[in-house]
Amino acid sequence: MLVALPSAIAFGVTIYSVLGAQYGAQGAVAGILGTVALGLLAPLFGGTNRLISAPCAPAAAVLGAFAIDHMSRGGSPELGLLLLALMGLMAGGLQLLMGALSLGRLIKYMPYPVVSGYLSGVGMIIIASQLPRFLGLPKGTGFWGALGSPEMWRWQGMVVGGATIAVMLTAPKITKKVPAPVLGLAAGIATYLTLGLADPALLTLEGNKFVVGALGGGEGGGLIEAFSDRWNALGQLGFNALRDLVLPALTLAVLLSIDTLKTCVVLDALTRTRHDSNRELLGQGLGNLAAAALGGVPGAGTMGATLVNMSSGATTKLSGLVEGIAALIAFVLLANLISWVPVASLSGILLVIGVRMIDWHSLGFLKHRATVLDFAVIAAVIACALTISLIVASGVGVVLAVLLFIREQVHGSVVRAIVSGDQTFSKRVRVQAERDILTEKGGQTAIVELQGSLFFGTTSQLYHALEADLKRRKYLILDMRRVQAVDITAAHMLDQIKDMLGERGGMLIFSRIPKHVPSGKDMEDYFDQVGLVRSSHKVRAFAELNEAMEWVEDQLIAEAALAHNDEIPLELFEIELFAARKRETLAELEVQMEKRHVAAGEVIFSIGDHGDELYLIRKGSVRIVLPVGQGQIHHLATFGRGAFFGEMAFLDGEARSANAVAFSDVDLYVLSRQQFDAFTDSHKKIALNMMEGLASVLAARLRYTNAELRALQA
Incomplete structure (x- = not known):
């Protein structure tokens, strides 16, 4: 008191x-x-x-x-x-x-x-x-x-x-x-x-x-x-x-x-x-x-x-x-x-x-170039308060602060990274012939990671950042995970990009559109309301970036006439691991294998399981996932028709390090290590060739991973 x-x-x-x-x-x-x-x-x-x-x-x-x-x-x-x-x-x-x-x-x-x-x-x-x-x-x-x-x-x-x-x-x-x-x-x-x-x-x-x-x-x-x-x-x-x-x-x-x-x-x-x-x-x-x-x-x-x-x-x-x-x-x-x-x-x-x-501390803003404009706002508010009125001063201050915010947003980049499709790939493990196609044709795709606010102040910046890719890419994947806001001006510009790609037979693809942004807006619903992701051959939207990349890769492979009928199970000699091997010998090896059918969604093996089987996919696809707690999983890789998985336990005999789940109905060849060892007693050469094939495929996968890491660092 x-x-x-x-x-x-x-x-x-x-x-x-x-x-x-x-x-x-x-x-x-x-x-x-x-x-x-x-x-x-x-x-x-x-x-x-x-x-x-x-x-x-x-x-x-x-x-x-x-x-x-x-x-x-x-x-x-x-x-x-x-x-x-x-x-x-x-x-x-x-x-x-x-x-x-x-x-x-x-x-x-x-x-x-x-x-x-x-x-x-x-x-x-x-x-x-x-x-x-x-x-x-x-x-x-x-x-x-x-x-x-x-x-x-x-x-x-x-x-x-x-x-x-x-x-x-x-x-x-x-x-x-x-x-x-x-x-x-x-x-x-x-x-x-x-x-x-x-x-x-x-x-x-x-x-x-x-x-x-x-x-x-x-x-x-x-x-x-x-x-x-x-x-x-x-x-x-x-x-x-x-x-x-x-x-x-x-x-x-x-x-x-x-x-x-x-x-x-x-x-x-x-x-x-x-x-x-x-x-x-x-x-x-x-x-x-x-x-x-x-x-x-x-x-x-x-x-x-x-x-x-x-x-x-x-x-x-x-x-x-x-x-x-x-x-x-x-x-x-x-x-x-x-x-x-x-x-x-x-x-x-x-x-x-x-x-x-009086905020004497604000005088220190004059010492640094980054805060000079903030001091200018303070000075403008003081000048209006002294010469016009406190009411005008408050309005002027808020308007200038908003303009400074917009300026900051405009000068900050909304493009976090742009990676070419021949430098990074989806998590789907593919056979060598498909990998060669993606290395050659992947440049038709650009994966663009966006960030921040897409609004009238950053629309021009975004277009200029994408302009070069729009002229030479067929598929443009926009990863929206870090986007915090999109206004109608930015939505209109994205719609124009969609039309530009469509005119050349290309497609605009969105991935990870935020369900909720900090403002509370449902971005998926907003994109639908403005007509950006409605049914159209010019645009697609995927819940995950990997799904978008996998879909584009499938299109490139299909365009290269390497598409195949996924409904027909592969025979053993058609699987990449046994390419150019004698069918007679492969027929003897097939006798040692179990043919197994797994319905979509069923678990093939779980982390910590003891088993040394090698699985070769005849039809369908399998996802390898890693539990990360609280009911969440991390998607490690997807293996499709002609690929193999389970090779780590097959080679070292240790427990399984991840979960394998049938993503679709799957037909498999299953080869246990015991059966393989028994087969090698009379067929040492094919056994040696198979191990060499395993090593070769694993080495190729590692090279692709290294290339992706280099691209991401750049």
């Missing part, structure tokens, strides 16, 4: 003094009432432990700027009082709406340059508004006018304000038990009373412009009179006045919410807790509604008071409630003392707050 209350009084005096010097006392009351209302209601309904809510600098800046604008247009002080209260009510209501719509998490993601520039702008506005008060100049004197009129400076105010600032800055170095604003305010009051010994006029409360003035009476100072002024101003309220409140109220609601949630995030980090953003917005909204209804200044969860509260040993939301009760007690018991608070002392407190609000 001791940290929050002096600042709240200063903020209130700053806002209300714009309406007339006689309203300064009412401003002090408004600051206290805002502290009480927020302290009593925000902790009860918000529920963030240790959080202290009170009037804050953003509220003072927005309300003060609105009051200045209102008076400059010839508005009456009474209507100004009513409009300030209505703005507080609207801001509190908007915060309730934000909480009800679960917008709390979104507000936390306001770009840092915007927040930095906005708070720095608010700090500078506070400095500009308080310097004339610090110098003791008449109402209406601006910042530059104050600097250019040293003959009008009042030394009494400067001495009091200087003493306040000096104590505020030096007190933390001496003691942290008593908050610096309290010591600074005490020093200001003591200095003022000391000056009063030499000038008795300073010790007179009535008509004294150096102090806040009587809180319970005097022109514009009483609570009853304040409510009466607002009630009488209802007759001056019109549609135009209410319309002019909407944007400032929205700005105020957003700023107060950002200030609160920023404090909550810091509190979470320090205490290893987690606050409920939406619930806290509801609590803050109720607190600000109550503050405005009482004629108080709205506020937010404040960083300084919250950190003092935490370091003092607070652990629950009860501490926030105690702060509100303590502020109410202080108002009742210390009203007479508050009347003697020097305006220059409050200005000194606000000048220190304003200087501390």
Whole structure:
């Protein structure tokens, strides 16, 4: 309370003094009432432990700027009082709406340059508004006018304000038990009373412009009179006045919410807790509604008071409630003392707050080329806040931050890798003749791995990256696994690529289209809605990249006239491993083999099984998969017609190292090691040739794997 209350009084005096010097006392009351209302209601309904809510600098800046604008247009002080209260009510209501719509998490993601520039702008506005008060100049004197009129400076105010600032800055170095604003305010009051010994006029409360003035009476100072002024101003309220409140109220609601949630995030980090953003917005909204209804200044969860509260040993939301009760007690018991608070002392407190609000760290962004544009956003927000309005500053900042984001996305590559189809192959293990075809014809295929966001800003970059491949490739496989977003512009460009490939008899192929992207969009459904993957001979989509590559390889092999009738089982002499061997000898070997049929989906062997059989595929295909836990499997390879598998256990006699599952109905030749060894006693040459064939095929597979690894590294 001791940290929050002096600042709240200063903020209130700053806002209300714009309406007339006689309203300064009412401003002090408004600051206290805002502290009480927020302290009593925000902790009860918000529920963030240790959080202290009170009037804050953003509220003072927005309300003060609105009051200045209102008076400059010839508005009456009474209507100004009513409009300030209505703005507080609207801001509190908007915060309730934000909480009800679960917008709390979104507000936390306001770009840092915007927040930095906005708070720095608010700090500078506070400095500009308080310097004339610090110098003791008449109402209406601006910042530059104050600097250019040293003959009008009042030394009494400067001495009091200087003493306040000096104590505020030096007190933390001496003691942290008593908050610096309290010591600074005490020093200001003591200095003022000391000056009063030499000038008795300073010790007179009535008509004294150096102090806040009587809180319970005097022109514009009483609570009853304040409510009466607002009630009488209802007759001056019109549609135009209410319309002019909407944007400032929205700005105020957003700023107060950002200030609160920023404090909550810091509190979470320090205490290893987690606050409920939406619930806290509801609590803050109720607190600000109550503050405005009482004629108080709205506020937010404040960083300084919250950190003092935490370091003092607070652990629950009860501490926030105690702060509100303590502020109410202080108002009742210390009203007479508050009347003697020097305006220059409050200005000194606000000048220190304003200087501390400026993000001096952001100047470091000028040292690095990568962050210069971020500093430009901060500078633009500050310039708009100082020259136009805080509302415009927030809009400009968000727009510039979005443009910077788009620029970053545009300059980042959306193409992660492009690999030619003659450098990388599917996991289907093929016979040598098919491998030769794929080595020769695989260059007709390009596998493109995309990443990031495909939107209007990166569409041109993507097209230029693919342009060379579109001219010489027949099949273009786009791996979408790392894509996070696709907009209609990118979808239209992909549709044009599909048509370009189709005109040359080619095809666009998608693989691993994300079911859900970070935005929550179902990308598969979106592609179907825009007509990108609907039934067409120009486009296909596969769930896995390997499936897409395997399909393209089958097309290339078919085009090379090597396609075969997969429905007819191979004879032993047609299998690559036994090519050019005598049929008579192979017939004797076939007697030693078991012919086995396995239905699609059945397990042929499992990891850890003991068995030494070699399997030769006569028809169908077999997948080798590796269990990786939690019901997931990793696809290692696919073996098709004419290939063999199980050779590792056949050669070393160890347990199986993976699972073999029939991908389709499979016909097999099965040769156990015992049968093979028995056969070699009388047919040593063919046995030797078979082992040499196994070694040759395995070596060829290894060479292809090495080539793929080199291509991927490149």
